[in-house]
Amino acid sequence: EGQLLESGGGLVQPGGSLRLACAASGFTFSSYDMSWVRQAPGKGLEWVADISASGGSTYYADSVKGRFTISRDNPKNTLYLQMNFLRAEDTAIYFCAKNLLVTGASPLDYWGQGTLVTVSS
Amino acid sequence: DIVMTQSPDSLAVSLGERATINCKSSQSVLYSSNNKNYLAWYQQKPGQPPRLLIFWASIRESGVPERFSGSGSGTDFTLTISSLQAEDVAVYYCQQYYINPYTFGQGTKLEIK
Numbered sequence: 001e002g003q004l005l006e007s008g009g010g011l012v013q014p015g016g017s018l019r020l021a022c023a024a025s026g027f028t029f030s031s032y033d034m035s036w037v038r039q040a041p042g043k044g045l046e047w048v049a050d051i052s053a054s055g056g057s058t059y060y061a062d063s064v065k066g067r068f069t070i071s072r073d074n075p076k077n078t079l080y081l082q083m084n085f086l087r088a089e090d091t092a093i094y095f096c097a098k099n100l101l102v103t104g105a106s107p108l109d110y111w112g113q114g115t116l117v118t119v120s121s
Numbered sequence: 122d123i124v125m126t127q128s129p130d131s132l133a134v135s136l137g138e139r140a141t142i143n144c145k146s147s148q149s150v151l152y153s154s155n156n157k158n159y160l161a162w163y164q165q166k167p168g169q170p171p172r173l174l175i176f177w178a179s180i181r182e183s184g185v186p187e188r189f190s191g192s193g194s195g196t197d198f199t200l201t202i203s204s205l206q207a208e209d210v211a212v213y214y215c216q217q218y219y220i221n222p223y224t225f226g227q228g229t230k231l232e233i234k
Binding site for chain 2: 035037044045046047050060062095097100108111112113
């Protein structure tokens with residue numbers, strides 16, 4: 001069964017940067033599109049970004065476009081989220097998640113436990 | 122962007138009774154070429170990540186109990202729990218994956234009456 005383990009969260013000042021990582025195991029990482037989804041404290045889920053299996057295509061929510069970059073290293077089975085120019089409203093638990101299906105649009109079947117990012121001075 | 126609106130925001134149901142959660146999308150998520158609705162339902166318990174319950178609007182994910190069912194098409198969808206169990210207390214979210222950004226509903230909190 002697939003497993004995802006996020007790391008890299010922490011406390012950062014407004015305007016700062018942080019890089020999240022998500023280590024994947026138990027499935028053929030290079031075959032699946034992957035996503036980042038966040039959840040502000042006590043709030044609902046917000047889809048942030050996704051990336052195709054090859055890494056050639058990426059999509060972003062308007063709220064993070066131009067500030068966040070999703071990438072992946074398939075030989076290392078790792079997904080990344082580079083977050084720059086962080087704002088207080090970026091404070092959230094960040095989950096990485098795997099597409100259910102190998103091809104086409106798909107819901108998310110495996111989720112990590114999440115990593116907390118806190119943006120505060 | 123497609124806006125997903127769930128109702129109600131919260132719901133209290135007695136054990137063994139039926140629970141119904143609705144989800145409405147601001148535009149159709151039915152893809153005519155394959156007749157599939159790009160709609161999923163997730164369950165999230167406190168301190169846990171979301172769990173996929175239903176996809177293609179009505180297909181149960183592997184391991185999901187039969188008491189969970191999904192229905193609907195186009196813009197209107199329903200998640201039904203036929204006989205509520207104590208372990209079903211959670212927040213439930215719908216999500217469209219028809220077009221990026223793959224937006225979620227605001228969530229429905231389900232409690233025991």
